[in-house]
Amino acid sequence: MVPKKTFFNLEEKKQDKIIRSAISEFTKYGFERAKMDTIAKNANVSKGSMYQYFDNKEELFLFSVKWSIDLFYKRYGRYLNLKKDMNIFDLFYKDAKIIWSQMMEERDMVIFIQDVLLGKYKNLTDKSMSYIMDMVNKNTLNMIQNGKRNGSIRKDIDDNLLLIFITGVSLKFKEHMMNSARTQGKDIVDEGFEENEREIKSMIELLKNGMGENRCLFR
Numbered sequence: 001m002v003p004k005k006t007f008f009n010l011e012e013k014k015q016d017k018i019i020r021s022a023i024s025e026f027t028k029y030g031f032e033r034a035k036m037d038t039i040a041k042n043a044n045v046s047k048g049s050m051y052q053y054f055d056n057k058e059e060l061f062l063f064s065v066k067w068s069i070d071l072f073y074k075r076y077g078r079y080l081n082l083k084k085d086m087n088i089f090d091l092f093y094k095d096a097k098i099i100w101s102q103m104m105e106e107r108d109m110v111i112f113i114q115d116v117l118l119g120k121y122k123n124l125t126d127k128s129m130s131y132i133m134d135m136v137n138k139n140t141l142n143m144i145q146n147g148k149r150n151g152s153i154r155k156d157i158d159d160n161l162l163l164i165f166i167t168g169v170s171l172k173f174k175e176h177m178m179n180s181a182r183t184q185g186k187d188i189v190d191e192g193f194e195e196n197e198r199e200i201k202s203m204i205e206l207l208k209n210g211m212g213e214n215r216c217l218f219r
Contacts, residue, residue, distance in 0.1 A: 003063055007053035018043040018053070019067045022060050023112045031061055031121050058124065065116060065128045068109045069135050075106075088147035089208045096200050100193040110189050114178050117171075133167075140167055166207060173203045 007015065021043040025034045036057055037047040054060040103110050115121065116128045144162050147153035153162065177196055181188045193200075 003053050003059065004055070010053075014043075014045075018045065018050075019064050020108065022064045023068065023108050026061060026064065026121075027108055027112050027115065031057070031124060034061075036060070061121070061124060062127055062131075064112070066131050068113050069132055071106070071109065072113075073135060073139065087150075087152040088143055089152065089204050091143070092204050092207070093201065097193055097197075100196075103189045107189050111187050114188055117175060118178055118182075136167060136171075137163060169203065169207055173199075 007018075010018075018039070021039045022034075024042065025039045029035075034057065036050050039060070040047045040050045050060070054063070113132075116125065116132070119125050121128065141159060141163050144153060144159055144166070148155050148159075177199070178188050181191055
């Protein structure tokens, strides 16, 4: 999924324009119907140049997934850092509220990753999810370890078991919210945080009851 060196020799703004053009095309038309020449045209580069940057459309697609996830953590990673005195479950709620309010800034990217998670791209789902899960696991494991250090997560359960639990619950919950929005003819970015707040709180309570100390988070 790594582009050729010629792509990385481009200035960052040009790289972003190419990938954003690709994301827009994949989101509108899916992988099979997406056209490299349209992506090139919308990015103001020649079609020939695209093949100097990427071997093929699949490589461009997979790098677009990686680029999107990297951008998400780069832009919102500051909200994912657990402060020494912060309960990890308070962090989950705070993150959800802040990030949700800012998702509209990257609407195309959010819908693109949403479609990846919901299996829209079929044969590319496994390869896409491999990188997504590597990043999710790395950041979640870091939060778990910080949570153990500050006393908000139980220390009697192995980190990897906690990782399986929290990623399993959170990913299925995200899938539930996205599918729920789709049944109403909307994307997840079209719904306000308040429309999902009650379910988000309930999900966090379930995580807390399995991982944390026995005290009520929400009143």
